[in-house]
Amino acid sequence: MVKIKDYKVHQNELGVDFCVLIVEGGIEAVRSKISGRTYLTTRTARLNCTFDEKTCQSLIGSEIPGKVLKVQVEPYEFTIEETGEIISRDFQYMYMSEEDAILHQNTLAEETVL
16 A cells, blocks of 8 residues: 655646645665665655646545555656755656556566576
């Protein structure tokens, strides 16, 4: 399950506003690459929707079936809002339905074995 944490309003190339839901996955234990220590975190993803702002606001706190998974993508530059630092990434966190998440994870497992 993922929880709807927030929403943002964006404009498409025609100047029409649309909303994007910000969803958050469950708590995960992750090992730091620098210190080797374990810490807890959650993954967040953006999910396009056809809802207006009022509906998006009312959905905050709701849960929907699915997961937020780390997915490999073509490298891109990303600006860290808090620091202004520009970094390069080759992954993004994406929302997937329970079924799509299972298929995605099985595909990755098969590729690893080969």
